[in-house]
Amino acid sequence: MNDLELKRRILERVEDDxxxxxxxxxxxxxxxxxxxxxxxxxxxxxxxxxxxxxxxVLGARLxxxxxxxxxxxxxxxxxxxAATLVHDDIIDGAGLRRGKPVAHTIWGNPAAVLVxxxxxxxxxxxxxxxxxxxxxxxxxxxxxxxxxxEIQQLLKKGDLELTEAxxxxxxxxxxxxxxxxxxxxxxLLADASAAQEKALVDYGYHMGMAFQMIDDVLDYTLDSxxxxxxxxxxxxxxxxxxxxxRILQTADEADRSVxxxxxxxxxxxxxxxxxxxxxxxxxxxxxxxxxxxxAHVRQAREAILTFxxxxxxxxxxxxxQYALVRKA
Amino acid sequence: MNDLELKRRILERVEDDxxxxxxxxxxxxxxxxxxxxxxxxxxxxxxxxxxxxxxxVLGARLxxxxxxxxxxxxxxxxxxxAATLVHDDIIDGAGLRRGKPVAHTIWGNPAAVLVxxxxxxxxxxxxxxxxxxxxxxxxxxxxxxxxxxEIQQLLKKGDLELTEAxxxxxxxxxxxxxxxxxxxxxxLLADASAAQEKALVDYGYHMGMAFQMIDDVLDYTLDSxxxxxxxxxxxxxxxxxxxxxRILQTADEADRSVxxxxxxxxxxxxxxxxxxxxxxxxxxxxxxxxxxxxAHVRQAREAILTFxxxxxxxxxxxxxQYALVRKA
Numbered sequence: 001m002n003d004l005e006l007k008r009r010i011l012e013r014v015e016d017d018x019x020x021x022x023x024x025x026x027x028x029x030x031x032x033x034x035x036x037x038x039x040x041x042x043x044x045x046x047x048x049x050x051x052x053x054x055x056x057v058l059g060a061r062l063x064x065x066x067x068x069x070x071x072x073x074x075x076x077x078x079x080x081x082a083a084t085l086v087h088d089d090i091i092d093g094a095g096l097r098r099g100k101p102v103a104h105t106i107w108g109n110p111a112a113v114l115v116x117x118x119x120x121x122x123x124x125x126x127x128x129x130x131x132x133x134x135x136x137x138x139x140x141x142x143x144x145x146x147x148x149x150e151i152q153q154l155l156k157k158g159d160l161e162l163t164e165a166x167x168x169x170x171x172x173x174x175x176x177x178x179x180x181x182x183x184x185x186x187x188l189l190a191d192a193s194a195a196q197e198k199a200l201v202d203y204g205y206h207m208g209m210a211f212q213m214i215d216d217v218l219d220y221t222l223d224s225x226x227x228x229x230x231x232x233x234x235x236x237x238x239x240x241x242x243x244x245x246r247i248l249q250t251a252d253e254a255d256r257s258v259x260x261x262x263x264x265x266x267x268x269x270x271x272x273x274x275x276x277x278x279x280x281x282x283x284x285x286x287x288x289x290x291x292x293x294x295a296h297v298r299q300a301r302e303a304i305l306t307f308x309x310x311x312x313x314x315x316x317x318x319x320x321q322y323a324l325v326r327k328a
Numbered sequence: 329m330n331d332l333e334l335k336r337r338i339l340e341r342v343e344d345d346x347x348x349x350x351x352x353x354x355x356x357x358x359x360x361x362x363x364x365x366x367x368x369x370x371x372x373x374x375x376x377x378x379x380x381x382x383x384x385v386l387g388a389r390l391x392x393x394x395x396x397x398x399x400x401x402x403x404x405x406x407x408x409x410a411a412t413l414v415h416d417d418i419i420d421g422a423g424l425r426r427g428k429p430v431a432h433t434i435w436g437n438p439a440a441v442l443v444x445x446x447x448x449x450x451x452x453x454x455x456x457x458x459x460x461x462x463x464x465x466x467x468x469x470x471x472x473x474x475x476x477x478e479i480q481q482l483l484k485k486g487d488l489e490l491t492e493a494x495x496x497x498x499x500x501x502x503x504x505x506x507x508x509x510x511x512x513x514x515x516l517l518a519d520a521s522a523a524q525e526k527a528l529v530d531y532g533y534h535m536g537m538a539f540q541m542i543d544d545v546l547d548y549t550l551d552s553x554x555x556x557x558x559x560x561x562x563x564x565x566x567x568x569x570x571x572x573x574r575i576l577q578t579a580d581e582a583d584r585s586v587x588x589x590x591x592x593x594x595x596x597x598x599x600x601x602x603x604x605x606x607x608x609x610x611x612x613x614x615x616x617x618x619x620x621x622x623a624h625v626r627q628a629r630e631a632i633l634t635f636x637x638x639x640x641x642x643x644x645x646x647x648x649q650y651a652l653v654r655k656a
Contacts, residue, residue: 035479036476087445090438091437110418110419110420111479114415114482117445117471118475118479120448120471121468121474124452124468125471125472128464128468128469131461131465133459133461136456137456140452143452144446144450144453146445146449147449148364148446151363151446154438154439155363
């Protein structure tokens with residue numbers, strides 16, 4: 001089954017959930033000012049996959065939860081995600097996201113900083129409304145780890161000595177923790193057993209690690225005409241990800257110095273970039289990253305195979321698989 | 329008793345508390361990266377008054393609390409305060425704070441945005457550690473209101489039609505709520521009665537309103553040689569505060585157009601500024617603001633007069649009075 005077929009199968013099963021998540025995203029924004037609504041809406045309603053809230057809904061259902069309020073709390077994780085996107089775009093000096101101009105280029109840095117703060121505050125306030133200290137602690141822990149992960153990434157920009165271990169630490173903090181937290185909270189909302197809670201935490205963690213690794217591979221391989229995204233963003237922003245770390249480890253001296261020069265000057269011609277990607281394919285750096293991601297997806301899937309077979313379990317298995325095979 | 333004598337009397341009584349708060353501020357930062365420690369430290373340890381954590385400590389003591397962990401949680405409010413200072417300085421394009429260059433001019437906007445996020449996250453994480461849903465809800469509510477207050481202020485920059493009611497709404501959200509929250513949490517930590525809780529909430533709210541109003545008056549009247557602060561910052565940043573709102577309401581057409589021109593061009597010569605301040609004194613705009621602040625201080629003091637007389641109550645009465653008479 002190719003990526004598009006898999007995507008279609010998932011979407012058919014979660015269509016109603018996604019619609020209710022969209023509703024909850026709008027309802028819980030309850031903006032007091034038009035501009036907040038506008039800016040937050042610009043980032044929230046511009047084609048996100050809603051993967052994080054979906055994991056909350058599916059995870060809770062997997063644990064037998066049948067109520068309705070899980071959807072309200074699922075948006076905590078989309079708000080958190082959106083908050084970091086707004087601030088990241090400022091930090092990276094990004095111009096486009098999902099093919100649209102980013103918030104700070106339209107409304108300026110001040111408004112974008114504040115709307116990021118507002119979204120972060122909104123997600124914390126929603127978590128507080130659960131009045132469940134465990135859930136609140138998980139969300140608080142996520143916000144702290146994410147800011148530390150981002151700072152770590154900022155400090156390591158352009159650092160050619162970045163190790164695999166440091167890269168894994170950064171993506172665990174800036175990405176995996178949010179997926180893990182969404183799955184963890186799904187179990188807590190459903191009042192699941194300790195074993196179920198652990199299984200969902202493991203699923204979320206491995207799924208998040210794989211998701212970011214594939215994101216980092218796609219930054220070298222995606223087809224910008226099909227996706228509206230631009231390849232090569234990471235290297236332009238000085239972000240060294242696993243394919244680059246790998247090529248620096250394995251390439252010969254000539255290739256290494258070409259790489260270093262591109263990273264140093266943070267710019268390149270299309271031809272240079274294509275040659276780099278070819279070199280990455282040739283030395284197996286992209287395949288290496290994909291294989292690492294595949295190992296995480298395998299562990300994610302194994303974690304939830306501990307649950308009894310159900311359509312929800314199938315969907316979660318598919319979602320993990322899709323994180324691996326997606327082309328955008 | 330003048331402002332300096334009053335300050336001395338307060339400081340003598342809270343010397344030990346302040347030392348323990350300093351310790352808690354350092355201990356609870358537990359930075360994982362040197363740069364975070366450096367930037368957060370730059371803003372946290374540059375001469376803040378520690379008023380907010382002090383209110384937590386004194387409020388809890390007033391309610392009979394004798395334990396020690398209140399100091400740990402008191403720093404929640406200093407971290408929150410520092411987080412907003414870092415982001416505010418970016419938003420306002422400020423260059424100096426307390427006579428020192430601000431974080432974003434030294435380390436750049438990206439690092440400053442992230443360290444603000446980190447401090448916000450740290451304060452939420454500390455609140456979560458109380459495992460008290462009420463305390464967590466108060467802190468979550470503060471973060472949400474503060475970001476909304478800041479956004480509101482940003483939207484109203486340079487708006488000559490700003491009303492008193494809108495001004496009060498902004499300062500309630502961006503300042504008073506933090507003082508109110510600190511006092512509220514002090515009562516919750518001390519497991520105080522509902523009446524005590526309400527009294528402290530009222531004290532914090534009125535104290536915070538007065539504190540910001542006096543801050544806004546001082547921006548026109550302070551002696552920069554004595555304080556190291558620069559007068560006239562608000563008008564340069566397009567922030568219309570109560571003295572300006574009042575002068576626009578009461579001045580004649582000639583004065584109004586001078587004012588409007590200064591606000592429009594966001595710049596002025598020292599002479600022009602002095603003339604403006606003279607006009608404010610002449611038409612009673614500064615006195616009007618001081619009187620409003622005095623009314624809030626009166627209400628703050630009345631609120632805690634419901635407690636039995638004690639040294640702690642005296643100190644809190646002094647602190648409210650100092651908010652009014654301070655010259656810096």
